[in-house]
Every structure is written in structure tokens, then in C-alpha cells.
Amino acid sequence: MPDAEGRPEPGAGTVGGARRRLSRRALFAAGGVTALAGGGAAGAVLRARREERAADVIPFHGSRQAGILTPRQRYVRMAAFDLGTGTGRGRAAALLLRWSTAAERLGRGEPPGPELEPPGSRAAETGALAGTSPARLTLTFGLGPGFFDRTGLTAERPEALAPLPEFAGDRLDAARSDGDLFVQIGADDAFVTAHVLRTLQRLAHGEARLRWTMTGFTAADGRRNLMGQLDGTGNPDPARALLDGPGVPGWLSGGSYVVVRRIRMLLDHWDTLPAGHREQALGRRSADGAPLTGGSGRTPADLAATRPDGVPVIAANAHIRLAAPASNGGATLLRRSWSYHDGLRSDGAADAGLLFTAWQPDPRTGFVPVQHRLSRGDALSRYLVHEASALFVVPGGSRPGGYPAQALLEG
Amino acid sequence: MPDAEGRPEPGAGTVGGARRRLSRRALFAAGGVTALAGGGAAGAVLRARREERAADVIPFHGSRQAGILTPRQRYVRMAAFDLGTGTGRGRAAALLLRWSTAAERLGRGEPPGPELEPPGSRAAETGALAGTSPARLTLTFGLGPGFFDRTGLTAERPEALAPLPEFAGDRLDAARSDGDLFVQIGADDAFVTAHVLRTLQRLAHGEARLRWTMTGFTAADGRRNLMGQLDGTGNPDPARALLDGPGVPGWLSGGSYVVVRRIRMLLDHWDTLPAGHREQALGRRSADGAPLTGGSGRTPADLAATRPDGVPVIAANAHIRLAAPASNGGATLLRRSWSYHDGLRSDGAADAGLLFTAWQPDPRTGFVPVQHRLSRGDALSRYLVHEASALFVVPGGSRPGGYPAQALLEG
Numbered sequence: 001m002p003d004a005e006g007r008p009e010p011g012a013g014t015v016g017g018a019r020r021r022l023s024r025r026a027l028f029a030a031g032g033v034t035a036l037a038g039g040g041a042a043g044a045v046l047r048a049r050r051e052e053r054a055a056d057v058i059p060f061h062g063s064r065q066a067g068i069l070t071p072r073q074r075y076v077r078m079a080a081f082d083l084g085t086g087t088g089r090g091r092a093a094a095l096l097l098r099w100s101t102a103a104e105r106l107g108r109g110e111p112p113g114p115e116l117e118p119p120g121s122r123a124a125e126t127g128a129l130a131g132t133s134p135a136r137l138t139l140t141f142g143l144g145p146g147f148f149d150r151t152g153l154t155a156e157r158p159e160a161l162a163p164l165p166e167f168a169g170d171r172l173d174a175a176r177s178d179g180d181l182f183v184q185i186g187a188d189d190a191f192v193t194a195h196v197l198r199t200l201q202r203l204a205h206g207e208a209r210l211r212w213t214m215t216g217f218t219a220a221d222g223r224r225n226l227m228g229q230l231d232g233t234g235n236p237d238p239a240r241a242l243l244d245g246p247g248v249p250g251w252l253s254g255g256s257y258v259v260v261r262r263i264r265m266l267l268d269h270w271d272t273l274p275a276g277h278r279e280q281a282l283g284r285r286s287a288d289g290a291p292l293t294g295g296s297g298r299t300p301a302d303l304a305a306t307r308p309d310g311v312p313v314i315a316a317n318a319h320i321r322l323a324a325p326a327s328n329g330g331a332t333l334l335r336r337s338w339s340y341h342d343g344l345r346s347d348g349a350a351d352a353g354l355l356f357t358a359w360q361p362d363p364r365t366g367f368v369p370v371q372h373r374l375s376r377g378d379a380l381s382r383y384l385v386h387e388a389s390a391l392f393v394v395p396g397g398s399r400p401g402g403y404p405a406q407a408l409l410e411g
Numbered sequence: 412m413p414d415a416e417g418r419p420e421p422g423a424g425t426v427g428g429a430r431r432r433l434s435r436r437a438l439f440a441a442g443g444v445t446a447l448a449g450g451g452a453a454g455a456v457l458r459a460r461r462e463e464r465a466a467d468v469i470p471f472h473g474s475r476q477a478g479i480l481t482p483r484q485r486y487v488r489m490a491a492f493d494l495g496t497g498t499g500r501g502r503a504a505a506l507l508l509r510w511s512t513a514a515e516r517l518g519r520g521e522p523p524g525p526e527l528e529p530p531g532s533r534a535a536e537t538g539a540l541a542g543t544s545p546a547r548l549t550l551t552f553g554l555g556p557g558f559f560d561r562t563g564l565t566a567e568r569p570e571a572l573a574p575l576p577e578f579a580g581d582r583l584d585a586a587r588s589d590g591d592l593f594v595q596i597g598a599d600d601a602f603v604t605a606h607v608l609r610t611l612q613r614l615a616h617g618e619a620r621l622r623w624t625m626t627g628f629t630a631a632d633g634r635r636n637l638m639g640q641l642d643g644t645g646n647p648d649p650a651r652a653l654l655d656g657p658g659v660p661g662w663l664s665g666g667s668y669v670v671v672r673r674i675r676m677l678l679d680h681w682d683t684l685p686a687g688h689r690e691q692a693l694g695r696r697s698a699d700g701a702p703l704t705g706g707s708g709r710t711p712a713d714l715a716a717t718r719p720d721g722v723p724v725i726a727a728n729a730h731i732r733l734a735a736p737a738s739n740g741g742a743t744l745l746r747r748s749w750s751y752h753d754g755l756r757s758d759g760a761a762d763a764g765l766l767f768t769a770w771q772p773d774p775r776t777g778f779v780p781v782q783h784r785l786s787r788g789d790a791l792s793r794y795l796v797h798e799a800s801a802l803f804v805v806p807g808g809s810r811p812g813g814y815p816a817q818a819l820l821e822g
Contacts, residue, residue, distance in 0.1 A: 075601070123682040126639030126689070127697055132630045190486070190601065191630035194752040195637065198761065202682060213754045219543045219602035226606065228537030271534040271613060278537065286538055341605040342753065343624045350609065 056133045056188070060104040062397045064254035065404055067140030068334075068359055069238045073186040076216045076338045077193040078260060078355065079200070080144065080179025080390060081208035089151040093409040095207045096141065099183075100403035102203055103139040106196055112203065121205035128195045135189035137196065141404050142182035142258055142392030150180060156249075156408060160257060160362045161393045167386065168375040176212040176262065176388035184258075184357070190217070214262055214388070216338025216355035226339050226352055227270055227383070229282055230289030233297050234320065241334035241359035243396075251408040254396035256359045259367040262340070262388035265353040270383045281379035283318030291320065303327075319380040322373045331366050333358040353384070363391055467544045467599070471515040473808045475665035476815055478551030479745075479770055480649045484597040487627045487749045488604040489671060489766065490611070491590025491801060492619035493557065500562040504820040506618045507552065510594075511814035513614055514550040517607055523614065532616035539606045546600035548607065552815050553593035553669055553803030561591060567660075567819060571668055571773045572804045578786040578797065587623040587673065587799035595669075595768070601628070625673055625799070627749025627766035637750050637763055638681055638794070640693055641700030644708050645731065652745035652770035654807075662819040665807030667770045670778040673751070673799035676764040681794045692790035694729030702731065714738075730791040733784045742777050744769040764795070774802055 058066050083092060095118075102112035109132070111125050148157035183200060185193045193215075201210050225231045243255050270278070275286060283301060284291055291301035293313050301320050305313040314321050325332050336359065341352035360366030374381055395404040469477050494503060506529075513523035520543070522536050559568035594611060596604045604626070612621050636642045654666045681689070686697060694712060695702055702712035704724050712731050716724040725732050736743050747770065752763035771777030785792055806815040 123679070124686070126682060126686075128635050128637055128639040129630070130635065130639075130698070132632045132635070135631060189631045190628035191635075191750060194628070194750065194763065197752070198637070198678065198682075198763075201761075209759070210755060215752075215754070217601035217605070219540070220546060220600045221543050224539050224541065224543070224602075226539055226609070228539040228541075267609065268534070271537060271609075275535070275537075287541070339602060339605065341608070341626075343626070344621060348620070350612075352605065352609075 056135050057108055058136050058138050060100065060107045060139065061400050064242060064397045065140045065394060067138035067184050067186050068241065068256055070138055072218055072336055073136050074188045074218050074220060075190040075193050076355065077185040077197050077213060079183050079197055079213040080211045081181040081204060082211045083147065083150045083180045083208050087150060087207045089409055091207055092151045095204060096403040096405060098203045099200060100398060102199060107134050107137045109134040112199060116203060118203060118205045121202065123202045129192065132192060135187040135192050137187040137192055140184040140394065142394045143405065144178060144180045144182065144392050146180040151409065153408065158393055160364055161391065164389060164391050165368060167371050169381060170386050172389050173387055178390050179211045181208060182390065182392040214340065214355055216340045218338055225354055226267060226341065227265055228286055230297060231337050232335055233284065233289045235335055236332035238334050240332050241361065243361045251395050251405050256361065256394045257363045258392050258394050259358045259363055260390045261356045261386050263354045263356050264385045264387050266383045267350050267352060280315050281319060283314040283320035315379065317377050317379040319378050322378045323370055328370045328373060331370055333360050333366050333370060467546050468519055469547050469549050471511065471518045471550065472811050475653060475808045476551045476805060478549035478595050478597050479652065479667055481549050483629055483747055484547050485599045485629050485631060486601040486604050487766065488596040488608050488624060490594050490608055490624040491622045492592040492615060493622045494561045494591045494619050498561060498618045500820055502618055503562045506615060507814040507816060509614045510611060511809060513610060517610065518545050518548045520545040523610060527614060529614060529616045532613065534613045540603065543603060546598040546603050548598040548603055551595040551805065553805045554816060555589060555591045555593065555803050557591040562820065564819065569804055571775055572802065575800060575802050576779065578782050580786050580792060581797050583800050584798055589801050590622045592619060593801065593803040625751065625766055627751045629749055636765055637678060637752065638676055639697055641708060642748050643746055644695065644700045646746055647743040649745050651743055652772065654772045662806050662816050667772065667805045668774045669803050669805050670769045670774055671801045672767045672797050674765045674767050675762065675796045675798050677794045678761050678763060691726050692730060694725040694731035726790065728788050728790040730789050733789045734781055739781045739784060742781055744771050744777050744781060
């Protein structure tokens with residue numbers, strides 16, 4: 001069944017075309033047989049374990065980076081790093097190669113390997129992931145504007161990687177925004193994402209410093225966010241988020257641009273609204289995500305429909321009207337969002353909301369016009385505060401032994 | 412296979428004695444059949460879904476509270492609330508009944524129900540958990556010293572609920588310590604724990620204010636913490652953590668005392684130690700958790716063993732020597748810990764470590780003497796900072812329609 005958040009990678013992390021998990025019970029039962037019967041059954045257990053692992057493996061290398069069209073994992077850690085002043089093109093390339101080699105191994109459930117430890121670092125892998133499934137781990141790398149300056153590639157910086165404009169109502173924290181290098185670490189296991197982030201930090205020793213990190217999660221069985229809305233409804237064909245065609249440089253082919261926004265929800269306020277008011281603000285029914293003009297979650301909204309008294313069924317300031325491609329010159333965004341809840345703010349409110357990412361071939365015709373409209377008139381916006389923001393260019397994929405953006409850095 | 416962190420609740424959350432999950436693939440496949448063949452298959456899908464749900468349900472009511480002997484779930488949100496000055500015994504009882512009724516329903520995957528909304532609250536359930544499995548949700552309630560004062564029950568406060576002493580090296584944040592009411596929300600889904608916490612806050616309107624909340628996770632397949640150690644090795648028979656016997660008041664029978672400690676790990680330092688040094692500090696092998704005196708993770712350490720040169724194999728300041736019951740007058744603690752990684756501290760270090768809980772029939776002969784020894788001499792302690800601390804008495808279980816501590820509050 002296709003996930004509205006993105007189509008499965010062809011063949012990625014699949015056994016026989018569908019993700020398969022062997023139950024622990026089956027493995028333990030087989031283990032019991034081993035203890036009694038010896039070697040033959042042990043082989044079966046090892047094969048079963050390998051098979052279980054394979055089902056949780058998403059290849060790092062490929063024509064595009066994993067983690068864009070990959071169905072959302074249950075947990076994500078996003079992070080941005082800043083390159084050191086001394087890190088030029090060669091050392092940045094070496095860092096990306098170290099990270100990519102480690103990503104490929106971690107994605108298979110293997111440790112990164114001692115030869116990847118950077119020169120001058122005394123830290124080493126402690127084996128925290130030993131015995132742990134990679135849990136569909138993906139690492140997706142992006143480059144911020146500063147990356148091009150630090151590596152002497154300012155002339156190669158794509159025009160579309162221009163700073164995002166200020167939007168109405170933005171209350172951005174600079175310390176949690178922007179950055180030279182971006183990584184999205186997705187997995188079905190929060191322990192895996194936490195240790196992988198530490199691994200990347202260790203491998204960046206001397207070259208790049210962690211600037212910010214943010215964490216998100218999704219429900220196992222649902223696409224609802226903490227406001228109770230079904231998220232990602234009405235997403236476009238995910239492939240439209242990718243760059244392609246004759247004008248695209250080779251290192252960007254199959255790539256994208258990702259906008260990252262930390263959007264705090266004013267949940268204490270939201271939860272006091274009458275249910276009808278909440279549905280009007282969104283333009284969809286809470287129960288099934290169908291537009292207020294009827295149908296199911298997959299039915300397009302009829303933005304022209306009016307009630308007998310002439311009032312539009314979907315309000316003029318409803319979120320789905322203002323976000324609709326038809327309202328934004330056809331702009332389409334692939335939205336992949338996670339919820340976050342980082343505890344209590346000093347004002348007593350929940351520090352909770354949406355860790356939102358939007359992927360598109362050009363933010364100037366994607367996120368920027370849509371967010372301008374939403375921030376000015378969207379009925380939902382009064383319950384949202386954008387607290388962090390970043391834009392990165394996401395290179396295309398890489399071949400085994402290589403790394404994303406290799407053609408840019410070694411061109 | 413028994414989990415070293417705790418034995419499964421008899422019959423809790425199990426189908427045929429073992430937890431069982433139906434794969435999404437199977438459900439979707441069956442759904443496809445339904446679309447083609449109609450009603451008969453639809454019944455099978457519904458039954459399959461019900462069965463999947465049942466496997467993820469741990470009953471709230473019982474002779475003891477769930478969440479103590481329950482095998483650790485993958486995610487936890489712990490929280491403490493402070494009662495309002497006007498909340499006396501009757502209203503505290505009403506709050507615990509509301510919470511317990513909601514806990515029982517949420518644990519079955521049902522919404523709490525509008526009749527539970529407290530008087531004067533305008534907030535309502537937004538349905539964020541609709542369609543989501545309860546994911547082995549447990550709620551475990553505890554009472555802090557202030558609870559007894561606020562409810563006029565100071566005379567009933569157990570002596571063992573005395574403030575914990577200060578330990579060497581403690582750097583406690585009062586804002587994240589202590590509290591009148593404690594709740595441990597465990598589930599295999601972080602979205603569930605996040606929304607359940609918000610639900611408890613909503614149902615506490617006018618009576619109790621969230622004081623602190625902390626989040627933790629475990630790896631799906633492992634018991635390692637972020638230092639790479641196998642956690643919970645050497646835990647006692649979990650039932651020894653529970654109160655029982657003639658001297659125990661009825662409301663405490665089957666209960667316990669829980670110490671909650673937020674223990675930050677100095678991971679940047681730890682990761683630079685040679686592997687042998689790390690093993691010496693712990694007294695166990697990293698690879699399998701076996702004591703340095705040999706055997707497996709389940710082999711007791713031979714604390715008397717010496718090397719040919721007379722030096723103890725397990726160092727005098729090794730963690731497992733100082734934490735051993737034999738070193739602490741037989742004190743035993745049931746340890747149930749989760750990892751946390753809350754991002755970056757302002758000093759650039761990881762705000763990461765262990766959300767540690769220790770359960771015992773009396774902290775004065777349990778956590779207190781053990782932690783005194785550890786904090787003074789443990790080789791591991793120099794890589795740990797205790798940043799938050801709380802002690803709660805955990806009442807025994809409750810009957811359907813009731814709530815923990817009912818006999819105390821209505822006695």
C-alpha cells in the first residue's frame with residue numbers, strides 16, 4: 001500500500017517486495033531448538049536473523065539519497081553542522097566520504113570501522129549499537145550556503161539556495177536555524193538515531209561542529225500530529241520533489257531542496273477550540289482527513305463549493321485552501337513531518353509541535369510562496385509559531401565507495 | 412525469554428502467552444481481498460485488527476500497578492505534578508480516579524471520554540490517538556511527600572518517604588526534581604506517550620500543574636545504554652521490589668518505592684577512554700556484559716578473584732563491586748532505565764544519559780546506601796552527573812472502577 005508521505009524506494013529495504021519482520025518469538029523458539037539439537041538449527045537461526053536484518057536495511061548508495069522518498073521512519077534526528085574555518089574543499093570531501101562510508105555500514109547494522117576515525121581524534125566507537133537492528137536507518141545529507149563559501153565553491157552555489165525571506169509571524173531562534181551541513185537521520189528506533197548522531201559528531205572531529213539537533217517521532221499506525229490532524233494528506237507525487245532534466249548539474253541530478261521548520265503548536269489554546277472550529281481552520285474533517293466538501297482523505301477538496309447561503313464550504317482562510325497548489329501557481333511540496341515534544345517551556349506551555357520538512361525542486365517556487373500565503377492569512381497559523389528554519393540543497397545519490405556531492409567537490 | 416529488567420505480567424498484554432503482532436502487510440493484503448470479495452474477508456480483517464490491538468494491551472487494574480514488573484517498553488515519559496493549594500483530599504481522590512479511568516481506557520486504545528473532563532476546563536480531546544495502537548501503554552502513579560501534606564494525610568506518610576540525602580557529586584536541578592504526584596508513562600510508541608501526557612495534564616485542570624517531564628528510549632533489540640554498556644545486568648528477582656507482608660498498610664500492598672534520577676553521561680570524555688579502561692571502570696566485558704572474572708552476562712561476578720600478581724580482577728572501585736548487594740548489606744534494587752538524548756547543551760556537550768529508576772521496598776536500605784557507596788568511590792561516577800532526583804511511594808494496584816491509593820484517601 002503506498003504511503004501518502006512517499007513511495008517506497010524500489011527494492012529498498014525489502015524482501016520479496018515488502019518489509020518483513022520475523023518475530024522475536026520465532027527467533028527465540030528457534031534458539032531453543034538450537035540448544036537441544038545443535039548445529040543444523042543454529043544455521044537456521046543465523047539465516048533467520050540475517051533475513052530479519054535485511055528487511056530493516058535501506059541501502060545508502062543509489063541514484064538518489066535515501067530518506068526523501070523512503071516512507072517516513074518512526075523517529076528522526078535532524079542536525080546541522082558548521083564547518084571549521086580551516087576546513088577547505090579537500091577536507092570537506094574527506095568528511096563527506098567518512099560520513100557516507102559510515103552511513104552505508106551503519107545502515108547494514110555494522111559499526112563504522114576504526115579506520116574511519118579522523119586524524120587527531122582520541123574517541124572510538126563504544127559498540128552501543130551491537131546487537132541492534134539498523135531499523136530502516138537512512139542518512140540524508142544536505143549543504144547550506146556556507147558550505148560553498150568554506151570550500152571555495154561560491155561560484156557553484158545554486159541560485160535557488162538563497163536565504164529564505166522572513167515570513168509574517170516568524171520567531172526564529174538563530175542558534176537552531178541554518179548551518180553548513182545538514183543530516184536527516186531516520187530510523188524506526190530512537191536509540192539508533194541517537195547513537196548515529198554521536199557517531200557523525202565523532203567522525204567530524206576537527207572539521208565540523210554540531211550546530212543544532214532536533215528530534216521527532218510519528219505514531220506507529222497513524223499520520224496524525226499532536227493537533228489531531230492527519231498529516232501529509234494531499235501530498236503530490238513524491239518524485240516531483242526531485243531535480244531532473246538537462247539544466248541540472250550532475251551532482252544535483254536526483255537531488256532536491258529541503259526546507260526544515262520547527263513549528264511549535266499552541267496546543268493549550270488549540271485543545272480548547274470547539275471541534276467544528278478546528279475543522280474549519282484546517283478545511284478537513286478530523287475523523288478521516290476528508291475535505292469538508294466530502295469524500296475521503298484522498299478526495300481533492302472542492303474549493304469552489306458553497307453552502308446554500310453562498311458561503312464557501314471551505315473557508316477563505318482555511319489551511320488547505322491557502323496551501324493548495326491551485327492557490328500557489330501550481331507549487332507543490334513533498335511534506336514529511338514528525339511530531340516533537342521536548343517537555344515544558346519556562347512559561348509552562350508544552351514545547352511541542354511539528355518538525356516539518358518540505359522537499360521541492362526549487363524553494364522559490366515551492367515553500368516560499370506557499371508559506372507567504374499561509375503566514376499572512378491561514379486560520380491555522382494563529383496556533384503555530386515557527387521557531388527554527390533552514391534551507392539546504394540535497395545532492396543526488398552516490399555510488400559505492402563515493403559520497404553525495406562528489407562530482408561537485410572533485411569536479 | 413524472560414527480560415532481565417522484569418518478568419512479564421502474568422497474562423498481561425499477551426495472546427497465547429507471547430506478544431504477537433500481525434504484520435501490516437498481512438492486514439493490507441487482507442484489506443485488498445476485502446475490496447474484491449466483500450463482507451466475509453472484512454470480518455477477518457476486523458478480527459485481525461482486534462487481535463493485533465489485544466496483543467498491545469496491558470490491563471491497568473490489578474493487584475499491583477502495571478509498569479513495574481512489565482518488561483520495559485521502548486519509550487517512556489516520566490512526569491511529576493504539583494497539587495494546587497486548594498486541592499484537598501476529596502479533589503485529589505477525584506483526580507486520581509479521573510486519571511485511572513482514563514489510563515484504563517487509553518490502555519485499551521479508547522479515548523478517555525468527555526465525562527472525564529474536569530469542571531471548568533474548556534479543553535477537549537482532539538483525537539490524536541485515533542487509529543493508533545496503545546502499544547503496551549502503562550501508567551504508573553506515585554505519591555511524593557507533598558501529596559500527604561496537601562491532602563491532610565501527613566500522619567499517614569510512610570517513614571520511608573523521607574527526603575533522599577545529598578550524595579557526593581550531586582548537581583540537582585530543583586525544577587526537574589521531586590513533585591507531589593508522579594506518573595511513569597511507558598509505551599512502545601513515543602507519539603502515544605506524548606499525547607497521553609497531554610491528556611493527563613488536561614484532566615488535571617484546576618488541581619495539579621505539570622512540574623517536570625523527561626523522556627527516554629531503549630533500543631528495540633538491546634539493553635545497551637549510550638555508553639555502550641548492557642544495562643540491568645544482575646537485576647534481582649523483580650518481585651523483591653514490591654511491598655508485601657503483615658506490616659504493610661493495605662493501600663501499599665503490592666506497591667513499591669521508586670527513585671528517579673536523571674543521570675547525564677559525560678559521553679565526550681567516555682568515548683575517548685581505551686576500551687580496557689572502560690571495562691575496568693564497569694567490571695564487565697563490553698561485548699557480552701559478562702563480569703571480568705568470566706562466564707556470561709548472567710554469571711555472578713567473583714569479587715574475590717585476583718590476578719597472579721595479587722591485584723583483584725574486578726577493581727576495588729569497579730562499578731559492579733560497589734553496587735553489588737554483597738557490598739551493601741544485601742540491598743537490592745530493581746533497575747529499569749531508559750536512555751535520553753535531549754540535544755545540545757549550551758557548553759556544546761550532549762545533553763544525554765540515563766533516565767534511571769530504581770524500585771525497592773525501602774529506599775533507606777535500597778538506593779540510599781548503594782548510591783552513597785557509588786557516589787564516593789565508583790570508577791564510573793566520574794563520567795556521570797546526577798542532575799535530577801525524586802522519590803515517590805508507589806501504591807499497590809486497583810480494582811476496576813477504582814484507583815491506586817483509594818484505601819488511603821477514602822480510609
